[in-house]
Amino acid sequence: MALYRKTEAMTQIPWYYIAAIDQYERNSNDDSSDDDLVSISIPNEQWFGLGNSSMITDSRIISFFNGEGKDGNGDGKADPDQPEDVLYTMANILLTYGQTKDDLKIALWHYYQRDLTVQTIVNTANVFQKLNRIKLTKRDFPLDTNYNYTINNNFGDRRGFGGVRIHEGSDIFADYGTPVKSTTYGVVELKGWNLYGGWRIGIRDINNIYHYYAHLSSYNNDLDVGDVVQPGDVLGKVGSTGYGPPGTSGKFPPHLHYGMYQDNGTKEWTFNPHPYLKRWERMTQSD
Structure with a gap:
């Protein structure tokens, strides 16, 4: 947090x-580790500049080759292995487009060239800002554990409505x-x-995972698209809606369908949420 705050003070990027x-x-870089202080990775060509094949970190040399690497800690070098330099460089890349929210979205799109990536970063920024x-x-756990419920480990089962699918x-x-x-x-x-x-x-979380809650009977009326949520916030109530036009209900017993989808910056895929549900159930019951 101290590094993020310092970068904000130097660039006015929130x-x-x-x-x-x-x-x-x-959450999307396979080479990233939880031990890394900063995980942002800026391509070498962009950092050092075309022609700086020796990847010299002297900030004056980088500037000469039109590289975007910046010196964030005042040592005269723009080192992609130094967290302060990386954050300062990224903030300056954003600054070239402006400082408004719309400017930052445009900057993110030009950097990543992927709408889902931009939306995920903006969502996470909104969570961090609010909290x-x-x-x-x-x-x-996605249901109130004071009620009766049964978890089915039926990920991957065959489904026939709307065509054969899992x-x-x-x-x-x-x-x-x-x-x-x-x-x-x-x-x-x-x-x-x-x-x-x-x-x-x-709901898109701060770990690049999309959480899907289906077959609800009703919503929390105070909840709208774009709202920040926290664990335990009520989203709605269990129902049996679906498999037809709006309002269709009762074609199967009432239940919550809970799905999880991971995004790695290139593609998104579904994975089995059952182990997570059991873990969260134990955590909730022990509180």
Whole structure:
């Protein structure tokens, strides 16, 4: 946080955007480690400049070759292995487009050239800004554990409605009206009707994971697309909606379909949420 704040003071780019970029790269870069102070990786050609084949870190040489690497710690070098230099360089890349929220979105798109990446970083920045901290590790079980429910480990099962496909999630069977909660910190990305999922809600978290809650009977009326949520926030209630036009209900027993999708900056894929559900269930019951 101290590094993010320092970068903000030097460039006027809000710290939470810098932190969100770093968080995104940490979760999408295979070479990144939890031990890395900063995970942002700027391509060598962009950092050192074309023609600087020796990758000389002297900031004057980099400038001569039109490289974008900057000296963030005042030692006269622009070193991609120095966290302060990396954050200062990234902030200056953003600054070339301006300082407004729209300017920053444009800068992010030009850097990553991917809409989902831009949206994920902006969402994470909104979470960090609202909560004013970056260490956000709490999780919650998606149903109120004071109610009766049964978790099914049915990820990958065959489904026939709408064509042969696999079941991309785990079903948690419960009575109509059982409160459905956010499992994580994130931003509401989608809310509304889906042919398969009925009344559903999608939340993108700060770890590049999309959480999908389907077959709801109703929503929390105070929740809108773009809202920041925290673990335990009520999203809606269990139902049996879906498999038809808006309003279709009762074609299967009431349950919550819970899915998780990982994004690595290039593609997004579904994975089995059952182990996470069991872990969050134990954590919630022990509190």
